[in-house]
Amino acid sequence: MRNLLACLICACPLLLSQAQDEEGEVIVISELNRTDVEQFIEEAEDQFYEIFNTNIEDDDFKITCRRETPTGSNIPVRVCEPKFMVDARARNANNFGFNAGVVEADQSIRTAVEPQYQQLQQMMEQMTQEIPAFAQIASILGQLRARREQLLN
Numbered sequence: 001m002r003n004l005l006a007c008l009i010c011a012c013p014l015l016l017s018q019a020q021d022e023e024g025e026v027i028v029i030s031e032l033n034r035t036d037v038e039q040f041i042e043e044a045e046d047q048f049y050e051i052f053n054t055n056i057e058d059d060d061f062k063i064t065c066r067r068e069t070p071t072g073s074n075i076p077v078r079v080c081e082p083k084f085m086v087d088a089r090a091r092n093a094n095n096f097g098f099n100a101g102v103v104e105a106d107q108s109i110r111t112a113v114e115p116q117y118q119q120l121q122q123m124m125e126q127m128t129q130e131i132p133a134f135a136q137i138a139s140i141l142g143q144l145r146a147r148r149e150q151l152l153n
Contacts, residue, residue: 029143029144032147034148037144037147037148037151038148040140040144041144042078044137045080045141048137048138051127051131051133051134052124052127052134055127055131055134060084060087060116061084061119062082063081063082064081064086065079065080066079066080067079082116082117082120085109085113085116088113089109092109124138
């Protein structure tokens with residue numbers, strides 16, 4: 001699989017970005033199809049979160065990815081979230097079981113942990129300034145996500 005850390009990114013107008021993989025093949029992001037874009041996004045996210053997790057000390061902010069199948073669907077989706085969100089969701093499920101109440105919606109849980117998400121954002125922005133490889137992958141990821149949006153519209 002292509003290693004995005006080895007990519008060279010040249011930002012050109014209208015998403016004519018190019019990347020060169022370790023085998024020397026030039027990849028033009030604007031020419032990628034949806035399947036390739038999804039594959040590259042997953043790889044970039046894996047590398048992005050690996051660098052992030054390696055460089056932070058607080059385990060509550062470490063991000064993990066998994067596949068889950070949403071209710072009412074047979075199609076698994078990739079979900080990446082920090083440990084504090086996983087823990088908040090687990091606490092909510094435990095409270096539901098013990099209190100025979102109503103499970104909170106994800107948006108309600110997300111609102112409760114908003115301060116941690118803001119801190120996570122600040123940590124990532126700081127890491128972007130301090131670690132060039134992290135910044136490079138963030139840039140690649142942004143371009144790939146923009147290409148995905150372009151293909152979906």
